[in-house]
Amino acid sequence: MKRILILGAGTAGTIVANKLAHELDLNEWKITVVDQSEIHYYQPGFLFIPFGIYSKNDVMRPRRDYLPRQVEVIISEIELIEPDKNRVRIKKDNRTLPYDFLIITTGSRIVPEETPGLKEHEWRKTIYDFYTPDGATALARQLRRWQGGRLVLNIVEMPIKCPVAPLEFMFLADWFFHEQGIRDRVDLTFVTPLPGAFTKPRASALLGDILEEKNINVETEFNVMEVDPDAKKIISYDEREIEYDLLVTIPTNMGDPVIERSGMGDELNFVPTEKRTLKAKDYDNVFVLGDATNLPSSKAGSVAHFQGEVFIDNFLRYIDGLPLRETFDGHANCYIESGFGKGFLIDFNYDVEPLPGKYPLPGIGPFSLLQESRLNHWGKVLFRWMYWNILLKGKPMPITAEMTMAGKWL
């Protein structure tokens, strides 16, 4: 029996486990998945928790329910990867798991400790995150009783997972405070290290206009050095200061500490990965998918999904001794919730920035690319259903893995 070991059963790990179990002869292959917790969170849902749209219960499901029965599931923390010895050490029973092929899907997480002043005595009092279920829930409690003032959202540094989520947060905050009848008492400021609202020029210009329309201030190229939790201000390296009453932070995102412990990561504990094949740069029997890679593609569930399709084709070739194909193009697509029941959809890859058009059927849609519509909002709402029922199961989505230029307006 040959062994495949999958580390992390989040979005990417679950997709890969389902695809491998479906494609491989399980008399020849043994597939094992390790994850530290029994609960799978639908992370895109975290965005809606602060505004009382979802609760924590709405975004959690038993992890095992989404993994195929033929796969061995071990719930344990992963202690150390030893790629030179083709084995992994886990905490539970001090076990050592040997492998023939390793798939790393340990994702990324926020590390507020990287910024002085952030995770100290004001943490979850006047400073909140919404990238964790507990942070989003605490923020919901705070927003429900907040009477207004200066709300500042700060992205500490790039890359972050789901780079549009902070913008969506601002759009939803604008809507939420309108609904509460206190929008005139709330000052909203979006503070980013980027030169504009988003990473890609055309989408950035468009999203910047919407921020302005919604009366949301924008401070760009702001690299936060520290937070002064008592004076309630954030201070940049070039000595700019922004005062807040309520700070919503997107802390530094990093790969899991196990990557660092194992000496396999870059400065942010992301694993150096071949851009178009998803093989680990330094190892021939290790693949990396999802947020755990150092690739310049977005860290998003949709990307994990597209990577899953490219990976499975490639992996089946590879185990038959054929060379890997360079087929991953960085494809991402994101629904952007813009508040008041509307939304946008953007679709892009390594080389092509988001363009207006119709998606997924050229000229027909039904979803409009880079244009605000009610249907795009429903796309986002439907995404939760698709996530649990189609995406995680590795079933084909009504979307192709490589980006198509048809239907886009250049």
Add this chain to the structure above:
Amino acid sequence: MATATLDLPVELDAEGFLVNPNDWTPEIAEKLAADEGIELTDRHWQVINFVREDFAKTGEPPTLRRITKQSGVSTKELYQLFPKGPAKKVARIAGLGKPKGCI
């Protein structure tokens, strides 16, 4: 960037970055730095040399975090040496392409 007034024997792109990193010389660095209003000291050179060596290894201009973690110059000092957007300024003066943002 006052690139229009720069008189250099090499090709620059629209944003004033060297088109070909191999064209780079220390003299060009001095001129690009002057264009940014920076006079190069030993500390500047420590960063520039690190960035060039790293680029030779990886093929990518290093991120700010990588520079501070490996060159022995703190982020705070980097901002003093190369005010406003050190990663971009260092990359330009060191003759590398513009650091790619993330999508």
